Amino acid sequence: xxxxxxxxATNEPVPLSPGEEAAGHEARFTALVERxxxxxxxxxxxxxxxxxxxxxxxxxxxxxxxxxxxxxxxxDERAFLACAxxxxxxxxxxxxxxxxxxxxxxxxxxxxxxxAVAGDWNEVVRRLVDALPEELRQPLALSAVEGxxxxxxxxxxxxxxxxxxxRIMRARRILREKLATLGGGKxxx
Amino acid sequence: MADEERDALDRLLDEGLAAYANREPRxxxxxxxxxxxxxxxxxxxxxxxxxxxxxxxxxCLAAAVVYWSHRAPEPAPPPRIAESAATIPARAPVEVxxxxxxxxxxxxxxxxxxxxxRPEFPTPTPLTxxxxxxxxxxxxxxxxxxxxxxxxxxxxxxxxxxxxxxxxLTPGSGSx
Numbered sequence: 001x002x003x004x005x006x007x008x009a010t011n012e013p014v015p016l017s018p019g020e021e022a023a024g025h026e027a028r029f030t031a032l033v034e035r036x037x038x039x040x041x042x043x044x045x046x047x048x049x050x051x052x053x054x055x056x057x058x059x060x061x062x063x064x065x066x067x068x069x070x071x072x073x074x075x076d077e078r079a080f081l082a083c084a085x086x087x088x089x090x091x092x093x094x095x096x097x098x099x100x101x102x103x104x105x106x107x108x109x110x111x112x113x114x115x116a117v118a119g120d121w122n123e124v125v126r127r128l129v130d131a132l133p134e135e136l137r138q139p140l141a142l143s144a145v146e147g148x149x150x151x152x153x154x155x156x157x158x159x160x161x162x163x164x165x166x167r168i169m170r171a172r173r174i175l176r177e178k179l180a181t182l183g184g185g186k187x188x189x
Numbered sequence: 190m191a192d193e194e195r196d197a198l199d200r201l202l203d204e205g206l207a208a209y210a211n212r213e214p215r216x217x218x219x220x221x222x223x224x225x226x227x228x229x230x231x232x233x234x235x236x237x238x239x240x241x242x243x244x245x246x247x248x249c250l251a252a253a254v255v256y257w258s259h260r261a262p263e264p265a266p267p268p269r270i271a272e273s274a275a276t277i278p279a280r281a282p283v284e285v286x287x288x289x290x291x292x293x294x295x296x297x298x299x300x301x302x303x304x305x306x307r308p309e310f311p312t313p314t315p316l317t318x319x320x321x322x323x324x325x326x327x328x329x330x331x332x333x334x335x336x337x338x339x340x341x342x343x344x345x346x347x348x349x350x351x352x353x354x355x356x357x358l359t360p361g362s363g364s365x
Binding site: 030038041046051054059062124129140141144146179 | 225
């Protein structure tokens with residue numbers, strides 16, 4: 001007959017030694033990074049529009065979380081990470097000039113009109129989105145990031161949920177009109 | 190804008206936005222993040238070595254400051270007179286005449302000093318012993334006192350002989 005002792009008998013978690021606790025701590029953080037790094041990268045990229053800078057934002061975000069230890073107290077993991085990354089990305093974006101942010105310097109030959117003629121509509125949309133004012137572009141770009149909801153975007157940006165919806169609607173209307181001018185309606189049918 | 194065209198534009202827009210947002214990072218992003226985090230938490234082997242060079246530089250600077258601040262000022266070169274003091278006899282101290290102070294300017298507006306006025310002039314002086322004795326005699330015997338006074342006055346009026354000599358010396362006085 002097996003004799004149950006200690007915590008197993010009382011159905012309580014077995015206390016970990018300091019070494020085991022540290023190992024578990026690191027394992028949880030590693031899992032968090034592997035689970036959310038790409039999501040954080042996309043949030044950062046939606047703001048800074050530069051892959052290298054976006055990666056810097058991701059690294060800084062996780063490093064800050066690790067230093068402060070706040071990652072262990074997150075309730076909504078995605079919203080928390082999106083908010084942290086968005087703040088760091090906005091701060092980095094302010095420090096960099098606009099020309100440095102755009103990874104591909106637009107040329108007259110690569111205008112939205114030329115892209116439309118070439119039939120590269122994804123590139124047309126990218127150019128048009130980049131040309132939007134930041135207050136419209138950021139909520140729209142975040143709404144496209146892995147299905148972030150209006151509530152999550154509002155929490156991330158620190159604005160009202162209704163404002164987020166209004167800005168996304170305005171951005172989409174502007175883009176639709178521009179796409180229609182370029183003949184996108186005929187292509188999309 | 191027709192609904193059909195609008196739907197087509199929305200589709201185009203959603204596809205473009207998905208391509209816009211779903212940007213893939215470079216491969217190995219997670220590894221780079223974890224590597225950096227491990228670098229942050231890894232204990233540094235010799236933390237004191239990081240401060241060795243700045244510490245040594247600070248110590249040198251502090252030593253230099255202390256050295257220069259506590260260094261005694263260089264003694265002034267002694268005067269040459271002092272060097273040859275043993276060979277030259279000591280001189281008597283020379284009195285240096287003090288320069289006279291410049292004369293004070295006269296006070297123009299100084300008040301004049303006036304002697305105090307006396308109630309009686311000339312100031313009465315006390316009697317001599319002879320006068321007091323004569324006065325005492327006069328009170329007792331006035332005639333005697335007057336006689337004494339008359340003798341005295343006569344004696345004062347008598348020629349002292351000088352007149353005679355003068356007359357003898359003057360030419361035409363009949364003595365030749």
